[in-house]
Amino acid sequence: MKLFFALTLLLFGSLTSASEGIMISEESAWARATPPGSKTTAIYLTVMNHSGADISLTAATANISERVELHTHINNDGMMKMQQVVSIVVPAGGQAQLKPHGDHIMVFNLQDQLKQGELVSVELTFDNGQTQNLQVPVRKEPPSANNTMDHDGTEHSGMKH
């Protein structure tokens, strides 16, 4: 039993540097490559919460800019509006997906063009006191193999054809 426990710890340790319940899905994380001269980009990733209580992502920093914010999109009568948020909740036993057209880590004042294959150092802070550091790859397209990025129409239910 002790061995099993140790193995479990080892296994989890290799998947994540998490303690206390928060885990980042590494293969979900990406930063958008930028065209020359662009001053903004977004970072996307999936955060999982293996604890029994809600945990909120309260801050993000990245080594590519001084100005990094947590953002969401709202559909304001057919107009897409980007807004800063104080935090993003990761529900107990659930996950928060930061993805195109939804919640994202917003980067302003980019100094250099972000090119496919580069890595961005990101630090995430949670309201349970946890911090997570990860290297996020720069990509031109989302990591999923198919080119359809969002099949669930739920958050777009306000849009009528």
Added chain:
Amino acid sequence: MNKPTLILIAVIALVAGVFFGLRQNAPDLSELTGFSFPEPALLRDVKLIDHNNEPLTESHFQDKWTFIYVGYTFCPDYCPMTLTTLNQTHALLTEDSDTPPATLLVSVDPERDTPEHLKEYVKFFNDDFTGATGSPDEIRKFADQVSAVYALPDDRSDPNYLVDHSSTVILINPDAAVQAVFTPPQTADTLAKDFRLLVAHYQSR
């Protein structure tokens, strides 16, 4: 049966055959993901500036199909995501034909999006893409014609201002008329599928 009757029957059969044959070929637009206008309105009095600083008028749209996206380059999410999707759509439709539809980005943010910057921006996604912008009035007139909505903030003193926009993709037919509108989230698969249906429908008229 006499000769005139036989001829009459033959003519009726021919007409019916052609009629039902055409009907069979006319695609079913109820499968569209986007919205197709039953009576596409011609673009009029378009006075934009393309990414080479040349005038872009409604004649730009004649004799080809064009996808239009109305956005701005400072946009970190919807605009690059949609242009990426349009690049994937372009690749899918290049498999069908040597002349895939053209793609045009119209920037509603001329204060920050100079033609030079627009050119760099669109070429990042696809060398065949075109960028355009214009005076605030001309952009508004154009956006109204293609049912695109957007709102620039009144106070643009902070260089990092954001623009709210409908993020729609518009399809212009070879008559330079507004054929269809696609609201987000668009995918390359559905845009390509809708495009094929709409072209078949256009050709069966």
